[in-house]
Amino acid sequence: MKNIRAEPIYLSPPHLGGTEADYVGEAFRDNWIAPVGPHIKSFEEEMAAYCGIKRAVALSSGTAAIHLALHVLGIGKGDRVYCSTLTFVASANPILYQQAEPVFIDSDSKTWNMSPEVLERALKFDAARGKLPKACIVVNLYGQSADMKPIIQLCRKYGVYIIEDAAESLGAVYQSSFSGTLGDIGVFSFNGNKIITTSGGGMLVTERTDWADQAVYLATQAKEAAEHYEHTQYGYNYRMSNISAGIGRGQLRVLNRRVNEKRTVYQRYAESGLPFSYMPEASYGKATRWLTAALLPENVLPVPFIQKLRGERIEARRVWKPLHMQPLFKHADSFLHESSIAEKLFHRGICLPSGTAMTASIQQEVISIMEEYFQQSNPQEAVVF
Ligand SMILES: Cc1ncc(COP(=O)(O)O)c(C=O)c1O
Structure with a gap:
């Protein structure tokens, strides 16, 4: 076949909606060229409203969101964390950042996502030997939610937190809920290849106001409320920039x-x-x-x-x-x-x-x-x- 194309065909390139430059222009005009500014708050509120969840925290990447989710849930050295095995390494790298121990769970042939059957076997086995995980990172692969109902039932039964890695599934639906809103904490990515992009960025979503506030605190170098720079623990520089949030607001519209x-x-x-x-x-x-x-x-x-x-x-x-x-x-x-x-x-x-x-x-x-x-x-x- 004769090739008449001028451009290569990429896997999933960014696709602008037309209004992104207006939001970014506003940020330039008002000099909000920083990891603070009005677009961040608006993007968070618009994402929370879209997903039907109480709080959304805009971050520099989906990986940062998974890391903060683990941190907020108190996952630390030596804790076991289950994770879907069929996923990008970014789902599990933050387990290593926390010096926790990753444990991988196989896929289900009907959904390609975490197998509830294997999860049940793992939890029973680990409960019997006193090695239950503290959290389970459930990945929603290629735009499809995992079968969350049995997964939630199992994790509740064994007292295991669920982090929903919905980096690839923004806009997907499980029963009547948006993917990413079913776990204790959900995570989205706005990397350049995702369904909508901020060029690079992520979002942590949760019903828990205290967890969302803790994520913001950790994402901004864990600054204490004081007139000087006061720190009682270490934090990260993980906040999304106001410019990226402006791109995100335009993208969310489409x-x-x-x-x-x-x-x-x-x-x-x-x-x-x-x-x-x-x-x-x-x-x-x-x-x-x-x-x-x-x-x-x-x-x-x-x-x-x-x-x-x-x-x-x-x-x-x-x-x-x-x-x-x-x-x-x-x-x-x-x-x-x-x-x-x-x-x-x-x-x-x-x-x-x-x-x-x-x-x-x-x-x-x-x-x-x-x-x-x-x-x-x-x-x-x-x-x-
Ligand atoms: C399943 C999954 N988890 C996490 C990430 C990490 O997101 P980010 O690239 O925004 O850090 C990605 C994509 O990059 C992903 O596909």
Whole structure:
């Protein structure tokens, strides 16, 4: 196929809504070029209202939000923290920052998210040997919520806090609640590849005013209320800037539109007849399809497939390598299915270009290039677990 495109096709590039520059212009005009200013408060209030939660705290990244969540919940040296294994390393790095002990939990084949069945087994086992975790980081992968009801029931039963890593699932719904609002603390990311972006940033959300206030305090170097600089504990420089918050306010206005566009991108792939087996959408909610993720047919390997697309200046990525397989976590405990689902998803999984500004004709070009590749490799049936 003749390539007439001027630009590469990225996995999930930023997509501005049109009003961001107005908010940023306001910040410039009023000289609020700092990690304080009116956009921060407004962005927090608008996010809290959107999600239907009491408090939202704007931070410099999603990773910072996970770190502060652990800190606020009192997770420290030697505490065990469960975490979904199929995720980006940023979900678990903050466990290490706190010198706590990560423990990884396998995926469920129906949702690709944390398996409630494996979680139950882990909690029973750890309860019996007196090694229960203090918290569980539940990741909502690729725009889909984990099955939170059984997960919450289990964690309540064993007295374990839930941190919902909703970095990838802003705008997704679980039953009648927004993803990210079901745990004790929820976390969003506004990194450049997310469904909405502030160029870089994150948000911590919670119903607990004291936790939100504590997060703000820790994010601003733990300054005590005094006329001089008084500190009783160490803090961090984790606050979002007023300029980033201005971008976020503009982006939030188009979030619902972006969710529909992401779902349309997925729909076009699904209707194309390509021999993929897509990440299933669970009946308990509505996924955003932040990334269209799928499994390749048995005889098509992810690496040559990605390389072929790269040769056409199209970006695709493998599904996350499970954290229990990472050298970084080689000493960590993990609880897996007899044959790990997360490992299978990693070996066969692929994330397809999912930009919301991608037109139908550009996406058709992507699909045609993939069709050509599959014709040459004579694919077998898509993999289904
Ligand atoms: C699942 C998950 N958790 C956490 C993060 C960290 O967010 P940030 O890049 O804003 O630090 C990301 C993305 O970057 C992510 O995909």
